[in-house]
Amino acid sequence: MDFVNIALAKGRLAENTLKMLTLQGITFPDYHPGSRKLIYENELQKIRIIFVKPSDVAIYVEKGAADLGVLGKDILMENEANLYEVMDLGFGQCKFVVAALRDYVDQPGKKIRVATKFPNVSRKYFHQLGRPIEVIKLNGSVELAPIIGLSDVIVDIVETGKTLQENGLIIISPICRVSARLVANKVSFKTKMSHISRIIEGLRQNAD
Numbered sequence: 401m402d403f404v405n406i407a408l409a410k411g412r413l414a415e416n417t418l419k420m421l422t423l424q425g426i427t428f429p430d431y432h433p434g435s436r437k438l439i440y441e442n443e444l445q446k447i448r449i450i451f452v453k454p455s456d457v458a459i460y461v462e463k464g465a466a467d468l469g470v471l472g473k474d475i476l477m478e479n480e481a482n483l484y485e486v487m488d489l490g491f492g493q494c495k496f497v498v499a500a501l502r503d504y505v506d507q508p509g510k511k512i513r514v515a516t517k518f519p520n521v522s523r524k525y526f527h528q529l530g531r532p533i534e535v536i537k538l539n540g541s542v543e544l545a546p547i548i549g550l551s552d553v554i555v556d557i558v559e560t561g562k563t564l565q566e567n568g569l570i571i572i573s574p575i576c577r578v579s580a581r582l583v584a585n586k587v588s589f590k591t592k593m594s595h596i597s598r599i600i601e602g603l604r605q606n607a608d
Protein backbone atom coordinates (compact mmCIF):
# COMPACT_ATOMS: atom_id res chain seq x y z
CA MET A 401 0.00 0.00 0.00
CA ASP A 402 1.25 3.49 -0.91
CA PHE A 403 1.61 6.16 1.74
CA VAL A 404 -1.10 8.82 2.00
CA ASN A 405 0.57 12.21 2.38
CA ILE A 406 -1.30 14.85 4.37
CA ALA A 407 -0.18 18.51 4.17
CA LEU A 408 -0.92 20.39 7.37
CA ALA A 409 -0.88 24.16 7.77
CA LYS A 410 1.78 24.96 10.35
CA GLY A 411 0.52 27.26 13.08
CA ARG A 412 -2.98 27.62 14.49
CA LEU A 413 -4.62 24.67 12.73
CA ALA A 414 -1.93 22.01 13.25
CA GLU A 415 -2.66 20.98 16.84
CA ASN A 416 -6.40 20.51 16.26
CA THR A 417 -5.75 18.45 13.13
CA LEU A 418 -3.32 16.19 14.97
CA LYS A 419 -5.85 15.82 17.80
CA MET A 420 -8.49 14.68 15.30
CA LEU A 421 -6.09 12.19 13.74
CA THR A 422 -5.12 10.89 17.20
CA LEU A 423 -8.82 10.34 18.04
CA GLN A 424 -8.98 7.87 15.19
CA GLY A 425 -5.78 6.15 16.25
CA ILE A 426 -3.47 7.86 13.77
CA THR A 427 -0.42 8.96 15.74
CA PHE A 428 3.12 10.02 14.94
CA PRO A 429 5.41 8.72 17.69
CA ASP A 430 8.30 11.15 17.16
CA TYR A 431 6.06 14.25 16.89
CA HIS A 432 6.03 16.74 19.72
CA PRO A 433 4.77 20.34 19.73
CA GLY A 434 7.62 22.77 19.20
CA SER A 435 9.63 20.32 17.11
CA ARG A 436 11.24 21.78 13.96
CA LYS A 437 11.01 18.53 11.98
CA LEU A 438 8.63 18.98 9.03
CA ILE A 439 7.77 15.37 8.13
CA TYR A 440 6.46 12.46 10.22
CA GLU A 441 5.39 8.93 9.36
CA ASN A 442 3.06 6.36 10.76
CA GLU A 443 4.72 3.36 9.15
CA LEU A 444 2.02 0.85 10.10
CA GLN A 445 -0.92 2.85 8.72
CA LYS A 446 1.12 4.24 5.84
CA ILE A 447 0.28 7.86 6.60
CA ARG A 448 2.78 10.69 6.33
CA ILE A 449 2.19 14.26 7.53
CA ILE A 450 4.13 17.22 6.23
CA PHE A 451 4.04 20.68 7.79
CA VAL A 452 3.89 23.52 5.28
CA LYS A 453 3.05 27.24 5.34
CA PRO A 454 -0.75 27.68 5.44
CA SER A 455 -0.70 29.45 2.08
CA ASP A 456 1.26 26.55 0.48
CA VAL A 457 -1.12 23.69 1.45
CA ALA A 458 -3.28 24.09 -1.66
CA ILE A 459 -0.33 23.96 -4.06
CA TYR A 460 1.04 20.74 -2.48
CA VAL A 461 -2.39 19.12 -2.82
CA GLU A 462 -3.16 20.45 -6.29
CA LYS A 463 0.19 19.16 -7.62
CA GLY A 464 -0.26 15.77 -5.93
CA ALA A 465 2.75 16.17 -3.62
CA ALA A 466 0.14 15.69 -0.88
CA ASP A 467 -3.01 13.58 -1.27
CA LEU A 468 -4.91 15.40 1.47
CA GLY A 469 -4.49 18.78 3.10
CA VAL A 470 -5.88 20.85 5.94
CA LEU A 471 -6.14 24.62 5.56
CA GLY A 472 -8.42 27.53 6.37
CA LYS A 473 -11.36 28.32 4.10
CA ASP A 474 -9.93 31.86 3.87
CA ILE A 475 -6.84 30.62 2.05
CA LEU A 476 -8.88 28.25 -0.06
CA MET A 477 -11.10 31.13 -1.21
CA GLU A 478 -8.10 33.30 -1.94
CA ASN A 479 -6.18 30.68 -3.96
CA GLU A 480 -9.00 28.97 -5.86
CA ALA A 481 -6.91 25.81 -6.41
CA ASN A 482 -8.00 22.88 -8.55
CA LEU A 483 -8.78 20.30 -5.83
CA TYR A 484 -11.71 18.78 -3.95
CA GLU A 485 -12.96 20.48 -0.80
CA VAL A 486 -13.97 17.37 1.11
CA MET A 487 -15.26 18.54 4.47
CA ASP A 488 -15.59 21.27 7.04
CA LEU A 489 -13.51 20.14 10.03
CA GLY A 490 -15.34 22.50 12.40
CA PHE A 491 -12.35 24.09 14.13
CA GLY A 492 -10.42 27.25 13.23
CA GLN A 493 -13.68 29.17 13.30
CA CYS A 494 -13.52 32.82 12.44
CA LYS A 495 -15.10 35.11 9.84
CA PHE A 496 -14.11 37.32 6.95
CA VAL A 497 -15.14 40.93 7.54
CA VAL A 498 -14.74 44.44 6.24
CA ALA A 499 -13.60 46.67 9.11
CA ALA A 500 -12.77 50.33 9.48
CA LEU A 501 -12.06 52.99 12.07
CA ARG A 502 -15.10 53.86 14.20
CA ASP A 503 -15.50 57.26 12.53
CA TYR A 504 -15.09 56.02 8.94
CA VAL A 505 -17.74 57.38 6.59
CA ASP A 506 -18.26 55.64 3.27
CA GLN A 507 -18.49 58.00 0.30
CA PRO A 508 -20.57 56.29 -2.39
CA GLY A 509 -18.97 56.48 -5.83
CA LYS A 510 -15.49 56.97 -4.39
CA LYS A 511 -12.87 54.22 -4.86
CA ILE A 512 -12.34 52.45 -1.53
CA ARG A 513 -8.74 51.71 -0.51
CA VAL A 514 -8.73 48.18 0.93
CA ALA A 515 -5.73 46.81 2.85
CA THR A 516 -5.69 43.03 3.06
CA LYS A 517 -3.82 39.72 2.93
CA PHE A 518 -6.65 38.56 0.64
CA PRO A 519 -6.77 40.61 -2.62
CA ASN A 520 -8.90 38.11 -4.56
CA VAL A 521 -11.51 37.73 -1.82
CA SER A 522 -11.64 41.53 -1.47
CA ARG A 523 -11.99 42.17 -5.22
CA LYS A 524 -14.74 39.58 -5.55
CA TYR A 525 -16.69 40.90 -2.57
CA PHE A 526 -16.61 44.56 -3.61
CA HIS A 527 -17.20 43.65 -7.27
CA GLN A 528 -20.47 41.98 -6.23
CA LEU A 529 -21.44 45.23 -4.53
CA GLY A 530 -20.50 47.18 -7.66
CA ARG A 531 -17.93 49.18 -5.71
CA PRO A 532 -14.55 50.03 -7.27
CA ILE A 533 -11.59 49.45 -4.97
CA GLU A 534 -7.85 49.86 -4.83
CA VAL A 535 -6.25 46.84 -3.15
CA ILE A 536 -3.24 47.36 -0.92
CA LYS A 537 -1.74 43.92 -0.42
CA LEU A 538 -0.16 43.41 3.02
CA ASN A 539 1.27 40.31 4.67
CA GLY A 540 0.07 40.88 8.23
CA SER A 541 -0.74 43.50 10.89
CA VAL A 542 -3.44 44.66 8.49
CA GLU A 543 -5.31 46.51 11.26
CA LEU A 544 -2.60 49.16 11.19
CA ALA A 545 -3.44 50.35 7.68
CA PRO A 546 -6.52 52.52 8.41
CA ILE A 547 -4.90 53.97 11.55
CA ILE A 548 -1.82 55.05 9.64
CA GLY A 549 -3.88 56.33 6.68
CA LEU A 550 -2.70 53.66 4.26
CA SER A 551 -6.26 52.45 3.58
CA ASP A 552 -9.91 53.30 4.19
CA VAL A 553 -10.94 49.80 5.26
CA ILE A 554 -9.47 46.33 5.74
CA VAL A 555 -10.66 42.89 4.72
CA ASP A 556 -9.42 40.36 7.26
CA ILE A 557 -10.43 37.48 9.45
CA VAL A 558 -11.77 38.06 12.92
CA GLU A 559 -12.12 35.53 15.71
CA THR A 560 -12.58 37.16 19.13
CA GLY A 561 -12.57 40.76 17.83
CA LYS A 562 -9.74 41.62 20.24
CA THR A 563 -7.32 42.81 17.53
CA LEU A 564 -9.97 45.06 15.96
CA GLN A 565 -11.04 46.44 19.32
CA GLU A 566 -7.55 47.16 20.60
CA ASN A 567 -6.82 49.08 17.41
CA GLY A 568 -10.04 51.12 17.43
CA LEU A 569 -11.65 49.36 14.47
CA ILE A 570 -15.19 48.06 14.05
CA ILE A 571 -16.79 45.57 11.69
CA ILE A 572 -18.70 47.39 8.97
CA SER A 573 -19.83 44.29 7.08
CA PRO A 574 -19.45 40.58 7.63
CA ILE A 575 -18.48 38.67 4.47
CA CYS A 576 -18.69 34.96 5.35
CA ARG A 577 -17.71 32.39 7.93
CA VAL A 578 -14.37 30.61 7.79
CA SER A 579 -13.16 27.32 9.31
CA ALA A 580 -10.63 24.59 8.64
CA ARG A 581 -11.28 22.42 5.58
CA LEU A 582 -10.04 19.03 4.46
CA VAL A 583 -9.05 19.07 0.80
CA ALA A 584 -8.00 16.27 -1.54
CA ASN A 585 -6.03 15.89 -4.73
CA LYS A 586 -8.42 14.98 -7.55
CA VAL A 587 -6.34 12.06 -8.87
CA SER A 588 -5.44 10.62 -5.43
CA PHE A 589 -9.11 10.72 -4.54
CA LYS A 590 -9.63 7.98 -7.13
CA THR A 591 -6.32 6.11 -7.09
CA LYS A 592 -6.04 5.93 -3.26
CA MET A 593 -9.80 5.85 -2.75
CA SER A 594 -10.10 3.16 -0.04
CA HIS A 595 -7.21 4.40 2.09
CA ILE A 596 -8.31 8.04 1.79
CA SER A 597 -11.97 7.36 2.48
CA ARG A 598 -11.07 5.50 5.69
CA ILE A 599 -9.23 8.61 6.89
CA ILE A 600 -12.08 10.90 5.82
CA GLU A 601 -14.70 8.74 7.59
CA GLY A 602 -12.65 8.80 10.79
CA LEU A 603 -12.35 12.58 10.60
CA ARG A 604 -16.06 12.94 9.88
CA GLN A 605 -16.93 11.05 13.07
CA ASN A 606 -14.75 13.39 15.12
CA ALA A 607 -15.55 16.71 13.40
CA ASP A 608 -16.93 19.40 15.79
Ligand SMILES: Nc1ncnc2c1ncn2[C@@H]1O[C@H](COP(=O)(O)OP(=O)(O)OP(=O)(O)O)[C@@H](O)[C@H]1O
Binds near residue numbers: 411455579
Ligand atom coordinates in the same frame (compact mmCIF):
# COMPACT_ATOMS: atom_id res chain seq x y z
N1 LIG B 1 -7.45 34.67 14.96
C1 LIG B 1 -7.80 33.52 14.38
N2 LIG B 1 -8.71 32.74 14.93
C2 LIG B 1 -9.08 31.57 14.40
N3 LIG B 1 -8.58 31.10 13.26
C3 LIG B 1 -7.68 31.83 12.68
C4 LIG B 1 -7.25 33.06 13.19
N4 LIG B 1 -6.31 33.54 12.42
C5 LIG B 1 -6.17 32.63 11.44
N5 LIG B 1 -7.02 31.62 11.60
C6 LIG B 1 -7.19 30.43 10.73
O1 LIG B 1 -6.01 29.67 10.85
C7 LIG B 1 -5.35 29.58 9.60
C8 LIG B 1 -3.86 29.60 9.83
O2 LIG B 1 -3.54 30.81 10.46
P1 LIG B 1 -2.11 31.08 11.03
O3 LIG B 1 -2.20 32.31 11.87
O4 LIG B 1 -1.57 29.83 11.62
O5 LIG B 1 -1.24 31.37 9.75
P2 LIG B 1 -1.28 32.63 8.80
O6 LIG B 1 -1.13 33.86 9.64
O7 LIG B 1 -2.48 32.55 7.91
O8 LIG B 1 -0.03 32.33 7.88
P3 LIG B 1 1.44 32.83 7.97
O9 LIG B 1 2.04 32.15 9.16
O10 LIG B 1 1.98 32.30 6.67
O11 LIG B 1 1.36 34.31 8.05
C9 LIG B 1 -5.90 30.75 8.79
O12 LIG B 1 -5.84 30.48 7.40
C10 LIG B 1 -7.33 30.84 9.28
O13 LIG B 1 -8.15 29.91 8.61
Ligand SMILES: O=P(O)(O)OC[C@H]1O[C@H](OP(=O)(O)OP(=O)(O)O)[C@H](O)[C@@H]1O
Binds near residue numbers: 556560
Ligand atom coordinates in the same frame (compact mmCIF):
# COMPACT_ATOMS: atom_id res chain seq x y z
O1 LIG C 1 -10.24 38.58 16.30
P1 LIG C 1 -8.94 38.13 16.88
O2 LIG C 1 -9.12 36.98 17.84
O3 LIG C 1 -8.17 39.26 17.48
O4 LIG C 1 -8.05 37.50 15.69
C1 LIG C 1 -7.91 38.16 14.49
C2 LIG C 1 -6.47 38.37 14.14
O5 LIG C 1 -5.84 37.09 13.92
C3 LIG C 1 -5.21 37.10 12.65
O6 LIG C 1 -3.95 37.66 12.71
P2 LIG C 1 -2.62 36.86 13.02
O7 LIG C 1 -2.53 36.60 14.49
O8 LIG C 1 -2.53 35.65 12.13
O9 LIG C 1 -1.52 37.92 12.66
P3 LIG C 1 -1.12 38.59 11.28
O10 LIG C 1 -2.12 38.23 10.21
O11 LIG C 1 -1.13 40.04 11.61
O12 LIG C 1 0.23 38.06 11.00
C4 LIG C 1 -6.08 38.06 11.82
O13 LIG C 1 -5.38 38.53 10.69
C5 LIG C 1 -6.39 39.13 12.82
O14 LIG C 1 -5.40 40.11 12.88
